[in-house]
Amino acid sequence: MTKIYHNPRCTKSRQTLALLEEHGIDADVVRYLDQPPSEAELTEIIRLLGIEPKQLVRTKEKLFAELGLKGAELSEAQWIKTLADHPKLIERPIVVHGNRAAIGRPPENVLEILR
Template identity: 55%
Template sequence: MIRIYHNSRCSKSRSALALLEEHGKPFDIVNYLETPPSAIELKTLLSQLGISARELLRTGEDVYQELGLENPSLDEETLIAAMAEHPRLIERPIVVVDGKAVIARPPETLLAFLRR
């Protein structure tokens, strides 16, 4: 089963969702702003993505500046906690298939990911 962490206000997220629909792949949608992933779920996603917490952060969000998340001395736990508390900080969309994940940005990266 495929899972997409989706934000309906994001054009990239909508495009990724449309690609999944076009390819007839069954999937679950997680509206992560309404149902934010826990810190434990975020750690799993980071492992599946193969990236650090800092790489998953949306640096253009106001809350990023407000929380001082640009500070390079902040550890993974602090960054993960910030994303769990403020899900707008999470880069999107994230698509998970068979224990592996990709940030489908641009959405075309999703096509290559699904073909692997």
Template identity: 55%
Template sequence: MTPRIYHNARCSKSRATLALLEERGLTCEVIHYLDTPPSAAELADLLGKLGMTPRELIRKGEAEYTELGLDDPSLDDTSLLQAMASHPRLIERPIVVANGKAAIGRPPEAVLAIL
């Protein structure tokens, strides 16, 4: 299976993770998720593979987090997934999917565990 990386070329961790995979001789399917964001359903699937909740995957330092009031503890997972699908900058990056599993490349070497 070809590894898939949800990539943001402006992010140093994302670039380093992609470089690490390529150094290992892997050709990846690169998804520029800011241009083609995953749907809420795709995000739910990724979360299952990551073993995380939407709150754990959301980037709290982004302006949209505050602007959309996503710190409200009463928001359910569906609302958070919709927000991330509509505002992909809120999605933690990079995410690598391989062998039915997923990992976040923070640090980049963390993705090696799923290869």
């Protein structure tokens, strides 16, 4: 099963979804701004990506500064809660394919997990 955490307003997200379709992958599209992932889902996504929670944060997003997160020293659990509470801060798009995941920046990154 393949899932893409998608923002239709994002060019990279649209390109990644198109790339999946070009490769015959019928992905479950999750509009994560409308259906934010839970803390448990985020924890699993981060594990599959093999990154720290803070690496999934869009630090250039205006909301990041508005929330006073620049220079913040948060625990992994606190970063995950922040992402769950403010899905706009989640890096996008994220593709989960089986037990692997990739961030589609650039979109071709997801081809690695489809093999």
